[in-house]
Amino acid sequence: MTSSEVQNSPLQFEVLHEDGQCRARLGRLRLPHGEVETPAFMAVGTQASVKGVLMEQVAATKTPIVLGNTYHLHLRPGEDIVRQAGGLHKFTGWKGPMLTDSGGFQVFSLAQLNKINDEGVTFQSHLDGRRIHMNAESSIGIQNALGADIMMAFDQCPALPGTDEQIKQAVDRTILWARRSMEAHARPHDQALFGIVQGGLNPEMRRFCADALRELDLPGYAMGGLSVGESPDDMNSTLEKCTDFLPPEKPRYLMGVGPPRDIVRAVSHGIDMFDCVLPTRNARNSSLFTWNEGVLKIRNARFKTEMQVLDPDCPCFACSNKLSRAYLSHLCRAKEMAFGTLATLHNLTFYQQLMAKIRAAIKENSMTALVRQIEQQFP
Amino acid sequence: MTSSEVQNSPLQFEVLHEDGQCRARLGRLRLPHGEVETPAFMAVGTQASVKGVLMEQVAATKTPIVLGNTYHLHLRPGEDIVRQAGGLHKFTGWKGPMLTDSGGFQVFSLAQLNKINDEGVTFQSHLDGRRIHMNAESSIGIQNALGADIMMAFDQCPALPGTDEQIKQAVDRTILWARRSMEAHARPHDQALFGIVQGGLNPEMRRFCADALRELDLPGYAMGGLSVGESPDDMNSTLEKCTDFLPPEKPRYLMGVGPPRDIVRAVSHGIDMFDCVLPTRNARNSSLFTWNEGVLKIRNARFKTEMQVLDPDCPCFACSNKLSRAYLSHLCRAKEMAFGTLATLHNLTFYQQLMAKIRAAIKENSMTALVRQIEQQFP
Numbered sequence: 028m029t030s031s032e033v034q035n036s037p038l039q040f041e042v043l044h045e046d047g048q049c050r051a052r053l054g055r056l057r058l059p060h061g062e063v064e065t066p067a068f069m070a071v072g073t074q075a076s077v078k079g080v081l082m083e084q085v086a087a088t089k090t091p092i093v094l095g096n097t098y099h100l101h102l103r104p105g106e107d108i109v110r111q112a113g114g115l116h117k118f119t120g121w122k123g124p125m126l127t128d129s130g131g132f133q134v135f136s137l138a139q140l141n142k143i144n145d146e147g148v149t150f151q152s153h154l155d156g157r158r159i160h161m162n163a164e165s166s167i168g169i170q171n172a173l174g175a176d177i178m179m180a181f182d183q184c185p186a187l188p189g190t191d192e193q194i195k196q197a198v199d200r201t202i203l204w205a206r207r208s209m210e211a212h213a214r215p216h217d218q219a220l221f222g223i224v225q226g227g228l229n230p231e232m233r234r235f236c237a238d239a240l241r242e243l244d245l246p247g248y249a250m251g252g253l254s255v256g257e258s259p260d261d262m263n264s265t266l267e268k269c270t271d272f273l274p275p276e277k278p279r280y281l282m283g284v285g286p287p288r289d290i291v292r293a294v295s296h297g298i299d300m301f302d303c304v305l306p307t308r309n310a311r312n313s314s315l316f317t318w319n320e321g322v323l324k325i326r327n328a329r330f331k332t333e334m335q336v337l338d339p340d341c342p343c344f345a346c347s348n349k350l351s352r353a354y355l356s357h358l359c360r361a362k363e364m365a366f367g368t369l370a371t372l373h374n375l376t377f378y379q380q381l382m383a384k385i386r387a388a389i390k391e392n393s394m395t396a397l398v399r400q401i402e403q404q405f406p
Numbered sequence: 407m408t409s410s411e412v413q414n415s416p417l418q419f420e421v422l423h424e425d426g427q428c429r430a431r432l433g434r435l436r437l438p439h440g441e442v443e444t445p446a447f448m449a450v451g452t453q454a455s456v457k458g459v460l461m462e463q464v465a466a467t468k469t470p471i472v473l474g475n476t477y478h479l480h481l482r483p484g485e486d487i488v489r490q491a492g493g494l495h496k497f498t499g500w501k502g503p504m505l506t507d508s509g510g511f512q513v514f515s516l517a518q519l520n521k522i523n524d525e526g527v528t529f530q531s532h533l534d535g536r537r538i539h540m541n542a543e544s545s546i547g548i549q550n551a552l553g554a555d556i557m558m559a560f561d562q563c564p565a566l567p568g569t570d571e572q573i574k575q576a577v578d579r580t581i582l583w584a585r586r587s588m589e590a591h592a593r594p595h596d597q598a599l600f601g602i603v604q605g606g607l608n609p610e611m612r613r614f615c616a617d618a619l620r621e622l623d624l625p626g627y628a629m630g631g632l633s634v635g636e637s638p639d640d641m642n643s644t645l646e647k648c649t650d651f652l653p654p655e656k657p658r659y660l661m662g663v664g665p666p667r668d669i670v671r672a673v674s675h676g677i678d679m680f681d682c683v684l685p686t687r688n689a690r691n692s693s694l695f696t697w698n699e700g701v702l703k704i705r706n707a708r709f710k711t712e713m714q715v716l717d718p719d720c721p722c723f724a725c726s727n728k729l730s731r732a733y734l735s736h737l738c739r740a741k742e743m744a745f746g747t748l749a750t751l752h753n754l755t756f757y758q759q760l761m762a763k764i765r766a767a768i769k770e771n772s773m774t775a776l777v778r779q780i781e782q783q784f785p
Contacts, residue, residue, distance in 0.1 A: 075733070076742040081723065104710065104736040112713055112730055120727045331483065334491055344460065348499045351491055354454070357483040363455040364743055 037176065038219035038246040040065075040278045047392035050270070050297040051385075056278055058124040058176040059217050060116065063091040065278065065299040066385050068290070068378045069126060071307060074099050075109070075119050078307050079367035080375075082121040088343065088375040089383075092124040092176075094302045097169050098133035102152050102159075106172035114174030125175035126302075129166045129208070129223070131182040132251070132283070143183075145200060163207035167220075171213045179249065180208035182223040187256040194227040197252070201225045202239040209243055221280060223251040228261050230268045237272035248273040249280040250298070254289070263292050270296040287316075287381055287405040291398045294385055306378045310370035313359050316377040317341070321404060323352075325370070330356040343376035345369040416555065417598035417625040419444075419657045426771035429649070429676040430764075435657055437503040437555040438596050439495065442470040444657065444678040445764050447669070447757045448505060450686060453478050454488070454498050457686050458746035459754075461500040467722065467754040468762075471503040471555075473681045476548050477512035481531050481538075485551035493553030504554035505681075508545045508587070508602070510561040511630070511662070522562075524579060542586035546599075550592045558628065559587035561602040566635040573606040576631070580604045581618040588622055600659060602630035607640050609647045616651035627652040628659040629677070633668070642671050649675040666695075666760055666784040670777045673764050685757045689749035692738050695756040696720070700783060702731075704749070709735040722755035724748040 039057040046052070054065040070077045070090045077085050077093060085093060095115050100106060112118040115125055134140070138150035138159075147162025163181040170178035181204045183197040205222045212220050222240040226233030240248060250270065253262045266281070270293075273279045280300035281293050290301055306316070313326040317338040323330070325337075333352040337345060345355065350369065358366035381401075388397040418436040425431070433444040449456045449469045456464050456472060464472060474494050479485060491497035494504055513519070517529035517538075526541025542560040549557035560583045562576040584601045591599050601619035605612030619627060629649065632641045645660070649672075652658045659679035660672050669680055685695070692705040696717040702709070704716075712731040716724060724734065729748065737745035760780075767776040 074736075074740040074742055076737055076740070076744045079743045081744055081747060083723070083727075103740060104732065108711060108732050108736070111711070112732055117728070118730070118733050120729050120733075332487060332490070344462070348462075349496070350499050351497070353483065353487050353491060354497050354499075357453075357487070358455055361453040361455070361482060363453055364458045364746055365455045365460055367743055368460060368747070 036219075036246065037215070037217045038278075040247070040276070042276070044390055046295075046389045046394040048395045049295040049398075051294045051389045051394040052297060052299060053386055053389040054278065054299055056299075058092075058219070060122065060124045060176050061091070063124055064386060066290075066294045066382055066389075067091055067300050068382045069094045069300065069302040070375055071302055071304045072119070072121070073304075074103070075115065077371070077375075079311060079364075079371040082119055084344070084368070084372055085121070085375065086123065088372055089379040090375055092126060093121050094126045094128065095173060095175060096133060097127050097130035097166060097173065098137070098161075100127075100173060101130065101161075101169050102154055106169045110172040110174075114172075116174065124177070126177040127170045127173050127175040127179065128282070129170070129179040129181040130161055131166070131179075131223075132184045134161055135184050135186070145203060163204040164211040167208050167211040167213075171218065174214075175218065177219050177221060177247065178212075180205040180220060180222050180245075182225060182251055184225065184252050184255065185227065187227055187252070189227055191229070194225070194229055194232050197225050197227075198232050198236045201251075202236060205240055205243060205245075209245065219246040221245060221247040221249050223249045223282070224269075224273065225252045226269070227252060228257060228265050230265070233265070233269040234272050237269070241274055245277075247278040247280060249282050251282050253281065254283045254285050259286075259289055262289065266293050266296045266298065270298060273297075287401050290381065291385060291394075291401045294389075295394055295398050306374035307371050310374040311367045313370065315355075315370055316374055316405075318380075318404075325352065325355050326359055337373055338377075341373065341376060341380070343373040345373055415598075415625065416594070416596045417657075419626070419655070421655070423769055425674075425768045425773040427774045428674040428777075430673045430768045430773040431676060431678060432765055432768040433657065433678055435678075437471075437598070439501065439503045439555050440470070442503055443765060445669075445673045445761055445768075446470050446679050447761045448473045448679065448681040449754055450681055450683045451498070451500070452683075453482070454494065456750070456754075458690060458743075458750040461498055463723070463747070463751055464500070464754065465502065467751055468758040469754055471505060472500050474504060474506045474552060474554060475512060476506050476509035476545060476552065477516070477540075479506075479552060480509065480540075480548050481533050485548045489551040489553075493551075495553065503556070505556040506549045506552050506554040506558065507661070508549070508558040508560040509540055510545070510558075510602075511563045513540060514563050514565070524582060542583040543590040546587050546590040546592075550597065553593075554597065556598045556600055556626065557591075559584040559599060559601050559624075561604060561630055563604065563631050563634065564606065566606055566631070568606055570608070573604070573608055573611050576604050576606075577611050577615045580630075581615060584619055584622060584624075588624065598625040600624060600626040600628050602628045602661070603648075603652065604631045605648070606631060607636060607644050609644070612644070612648040613651050616648070620653055624656075626657040626659060628661050630661050632660065633662045633664055638668055641668065645672050645675045645677065649677060666780050669760065670764060670773075670780045673768075674773055674777050685753035686750050689753040690746045692749065694734075694749055694752055695784075697759075697783075704731065704734050704738055716752055717756075720752065720755060720759070722752040724752055
């Protein structure tokens with residue numbers, strides 16, 4: 028890469044080391060708002076906020092990158108407000124790298140669909156029933172206004188199981204829309220556009236989609252359309268067969284995944300980036316991750332009197348301040364907002380510890396052993 | 407005061423300066439967990455949490471002391487849990503001074519009363535209907551287990567308006583229970599017990615109650631039974647007439663007050679300490695205090711597009727991080743928990759700014775002018 032290419036590109040990715048025993052990679056991603064060590068887990072900040080916590084607190088969990096949702100932010104507050112505020116970074120106060128999805132997943136999962144064709148999608152807002160049209164051009168326009176470091180091409184994400192015909196149609200539209208997304212992209216110098224590979228559980232469709240998208244030479248690629256109804260084993264075997272279809276010199280992002288077990292398996296197949304609501308949503312539902320005791324359901328009666336911290340090896344706010352399980356149990360039962368905050372910070376910290384363990388394991392070529400360990404600890 | 411008295415007392419209070427034009431006093435309170443400059447405003451942490459925020463964040467607002475509620479903590483999680491955790495400080499992680507109320511106010515306002523006589527009160531829990539008995543001895547036993555720096559004598563708090571007979575009965579019981587509270591107090595060396603003066607709007611009853619309680623030579627005294635249904639003017643004229651009944655060399659605490667206007671008026675009559683849910687509750691209801699524009703109802707449509715901070719002179723987290731009114735408006739509309747957190751921190755910071763302005767005004771003998779100014783700004 029020449030120095031002028033470096034200057035003109037919003038994204039640089041280096042694979043630093045490959046695990047000797049599996050396809051896991053240790054990498055470094057340079058983005059306009061900072062560096063990200065990969066494999067990396069991104070916190071989900073759907074509505075310009077990671078639920079339950081302030082952005083400063085998210086940073087304290089060592090979360091390297093925060094995701095915003097194009098569909099949600101378009102509906103409320105609207106991208107014009109965010110643009111006037113100076114972009115999603117200034118609007119939210121998050122100083123590190125950000126990523127926005129394309130809205131495709133939410134349009135197909137949350138909204139009431141009215142019409143879909145090759146041009147785009149018409150749907151009704153899940154908030155107020157308002158009729159909205161979205162296509163590659165408008166998704167990219169919104170994402171340019173939001174101004175995240177990474178943005179995603181507009182795609183069609185079919186639910187699983189789907190017929191071959193449904194999957195093929197989604198793949199064709201995803202390819203068409205990726206090209207139109209690239210052409211509509213107004214800020215390629217400071218926002219990196221990723222392509223999304225669809226294809227369901229069918230390796231041939233995934234290869235076809237990936238090959239077409241590789242021609243666009245985008246700075247990164249995602250595996251989309253997984254974790255949408257299929258079994259963990261089906262997802263795993265699809266990733267095992269299909270991750271290599273994505274160019275090895277570029278970051279590979281598995282969208283919307285997931286539990287620790289699925290993350291370590293995906294890493295072993297060569298995935299570099301993840302996002303999921305699981306740590307934050309489960310926190311608010313009182314499911315807390317620990318290294319020695321697995322998942323603690325803090326609402327259970329036994330925790331009312333347990334005076335130890337959640338996890339003695341955890342550097343999160345609650346654990347490092349010696350706040351007891353009894354206190355968290357009390358806050359949860361009393362429906363105090365501080366419970367959601369402390370629990371969210373704990374789980375986000377756990378996920379970043381998990382990613383640090385993964386990176387350390389790859390460095391030592393022991394990722395395969397870590398996969399087995401995590402499968403046992405978090406079955 | 408000899409040095410041995412200093413060593414054996416959990417509370418030392420010094421009046422540093424008296425305003426030349428009114429009875430406002432600048433003071434310093436030394437407590438086992440730290441010093442408090444007075445006049446002081448305490449944040450309410452009813453259920454071992456200041457709603458919406460972590461204790462570390464409360465400290466960042468310069469709040470000097472946090473209040474816990476004996477009634478609520480007795481019901482849940484129960485004082486035994488808090489004692490096992492090492493007291494309310496270790497349970498919650500709050501490192502500064504704390505105060506617990508006696509439970510009297512909540513018993514008479516929240517619970518379903520079953521029986522009340524000179525011995526004590528039987529009531530049903532507002533949580534689960536469980537029948538509970540509380541009296542001076544049990545209130546003090548609970549507060550000793552909670553271990554706050556300041557605890558309150560068990561009192562009977564009558565609603566206003568009340569008949570002379572109701573007020574007199576409450577005063578008699580309050581005096582009786584104060585003596586029994588003092589006798590039951592097991593930790594006078596490290597917890598300071600305050601007496602509570604009742605008497606409704608009747609200065610003679612208040613004088614009678616205060617004189618009786620002064621005989622107990624407690625380390626501090628509170629005005630109770632105000633802000634319970636009477637008009638602000640009735641409260642103000644009662645404080646004007648009755649604050650001097652409390653010993654001048656001891657801290658004077660006005661319980662459950664209140665709006666900025668009532669606070670500055672009470673300070674001008676010689677009150678040193680305040681607590682109220684107003685800044686935290688109003689924050690969650692989207693009412694935010696500012697110095698230049700009064701109270702902003704951030705839910706109003708105009709704030710959707712206002713890109714300035716809430717208050718350019720505010721050092722709170724949101725304002726100092728340049729988070730816009732538009733962002734707060736969005737978080738509020740999107741029902742994101744971060745709204746409650748940011749709004750609470752803003753209002754608590756405003757209240758501490760108010761108290762700092764009050765202390766500065768007293769030092770310059772200009773408290774009377776500040777009262778007029780605040781009455782105009784926050785009518």
